[in-house]
Amino acid sequence: MIDEPYEDAPLLPATRRALLHRLATGQSEGRAPSMVGAVMRDGRLVWSAGRGDFPGGTAATAGADGGVRAEDVQYRIGSITKTFVAVLVMRLRDEGLLSLEDRLGAHLDTPEGGDATVAQLLSHTAGLAAEARGPWWERTDGSLRPELADLFGDRAQLHTPGRLHHYSNPGFALLGALVERLRGESWYAVLRREVLEPLGMDRTTLAPVAPHAGGWAVHPWADVLLAEPAADTGRMAPAGQLWSTAADLCRFAAFLLNGDDRVLAARTLAEMRAPEGGPKDQGWTTGYGLGLQVMQRNGRTLVGHMGTMPGFVAMLLASPQDGLAGVALANRTSCFEAGAVAADLLTTVADLEPRIPAPWRPLTEVKEEHLELTGPWYWGAEPFALRLQEGGALELTPLGTGGRAARFRPEADGTWTGLDGYYAGETLTAVRSTAGDRVTHLDLGTFVFTREPYEAAAPVPGGVDAAGWRTAGAGDEGRGAPEETAPVR
Template identity: 75%
Template sequence: MTASYEVPAGVPVEEAEFAGLLPATRRALLHRLATGQAEGRTPSLVGAVMRDGQMVWSAGRGDVGGEVPGADTQYRIGSITKTLVAVLVMRLRDEGLLGLDDRLGKHLDAPEGGDATIAQLLSHTSGLAAETGGPWWERTDGALRPELADIFGERPQRHVAGRLHHYSNPGFALLGALVERLRGEGWYEVLRREVLEPIGMERTTLAPRAPHAEGWAVHPWADVLLPEPAVDTGRMAPAGQLWSTAADLCRFAAFLSNGDDRVLTAATLAEMRAPETEPQGPDWSGAYGLGLQLTRRDGRLLFGHTGSMPGFVGTLWVSPEEEAAAVVLSNLQSLFNTPAITADLLRTVAEHEPRIPQPWRPLADADTALLELTGPWYWGAAPFTLRLGAGRALRLAPLGGAGRGAAFRAEDDGTWTGLDGYYAGETLTVVRGADGAVSHLDIGTFVFTREPYEAGGAVPGGVDTSGWR
């Protein structure tokens, strides 16, 4: 049951529209947002929090057209657009129209980048240049680059494909063109029909629709503003064109958290969140998946994306641990620290109102053959436990904390596939003897037995016949 609270005196109605959080939590969130807007000298700022699939708080600061902005005010979201384009590409993969290991040139007559795989383009490991050839594409009309070949400069390939992470805006222009090639229509029309409409993101558009913020630059040494252009970037649009709202991005965050079988399954979204690149930065706190940024803040692993265009900066972070997300959108031309504010909103909710776990419930059915697999196992002399979960899932965990654990997904052929850690992608096979009884587990040739170095021929290299001594 949703709690109901009286709106404190002086609190705007739009700020208290959602009663899912306690008054003290809402005030702490508002304080962080207000501090960020004031200290960052930002013309306007909107923040929102999603929890358990619903937007539970939003607030705005500053001025948009003489009004305080709200969760329905549009801002340009910049590179958050890339995650939406990545969803389209993964839909094509799930439909069997392409493979992530396919080279782009197999599907698209690309002027550059054709040797890169689809996965490399999604994860910014294609080696393509970070930006287009001049002039700066974010502030100039896309008519200057009418064809794909026009987006590249003299040195389009800066690194060998697959060697390292190098962020590439032109790479996502190519992915947008790939969607158009395989769907036979414009990428945004495909996005609207296949993603935005099913999720309910009615205020996410290619061009701004009122109410929307104007983009501004703030003078570094005086409190005065300069308007920024908001051009149609044409071929580069899949890299950062879209406009959206805090409310729509909360809906998108709920989708990224739980999936929607009309768009993408939860399993595919989990695949997108897996790091495709090495952690970035001196503190190894960030990496990149398939169209998703990964970062570690306050001990939590977050995923989502940041975005900027002239006059706009925004961030969407999702915390799987908290089943929550936060969005911050602003109209300021600066690398203003919206990622930190967004992470702080998540931390505030987690600290003020720790997530209450779902009630434990027994499995709907229990297969005796699977129950037989649970309990202690040994890799050599190292002890592990194997637990059974819903959907015939298994989880291997070391006893004592040291060792290689992993979750495993059941496959139709009676095996299991590792989902994380050292065993990600590896196959777990239950090996049975001639009498049908379980002999051991084989995980990528690693043998697990019921006793430490169990005699009987299962352990590779054999076991000393004189036994333990």
């Protein structure tokens, strides 16, 4: 069997024109001096273009007329920096140097925020103030806030930790300090060595490196520009200091979707992408994971982050189900059109060139005790199907009009742990008979699943009515129903 090399195929001409049209519309209607867009598909940058004025005076799409390639021009990426810091923190967790449930104060001597857990800081549920003390930190030098004690104003703790989502820039400054405390060097030096270099992101830096765009404000009622400052924010840098390019952010997006064992495993990235402390059931539209924004758009779950700094707006969005990411960078203050452009670039490719499924292939290894679990199960009278996946993972799917789906990973003790939805973190156990010759039922967080609806021989909580299933109109005198009963035989 020969597979089509889909991942190496270029985008179709109609798709490329639709992408260029969306970028051009975004730059024009957003009144941005320049805007760059890029698309990553299955780990590779497959399209990029730029509109507007670029370093050296080039005003064209990427690489035209011998000018600089737009995908390699640096822009300030603002709060996308937070996702990089979150990756560093998750590396510390995976190495066993901290737990997400640890209080920050257990690792870092800080006058504020010490009662919050690491997970609460990563998910902006620590209840800390949104902004740093003093004048607008994004436009002022970090020397105004040299120490951790200088980060917060008079009201640092606005809400009880864990109570609600409240975005906090100083909270990520504390996480940067945590990385420094446990690694013994600056957070950016750690980022360079542990993340940027392994991923080949040599154009992502703490300060701008040519070619880079200049930051501008655009007059609201006239097409004129005002230069914005590019301050070194010092202690606040982990909240929004980095500069990067569309090409580098596409590399980062591929990592966020697929993982890289040199940096973080795919399993940890999946954990970061799950919404924390917010709605997770059907109907939710926005949330926040561990250093990642999560949103629902046109039936897709997108993950990534937006970033803003004076003179710049950046957006990175990725779709795990499509293997796609869209990136948009603009050098104008408050050009929020860039966020819509990134999302539309992604969905344009997803809609016009939907992902071709990988070829079906049988599992490489199957244990008989796992295969025994597959097939129909019933929670009460509700039907479900349990399917076996690669590596002994299980997938529970409702077969009726309701019910909760979930995926489960196998554990060394023979149980499984829920990965998503209502059963996230819950334990699934296959309970065997006393003789050990068969599985009698499944226990999922105390819910009993049986091979038959309300199977009489199974340990169904509350027991099963000895009269069994009945026909219409039959009842039980003790329950106020007619005397005659008609059990199903």
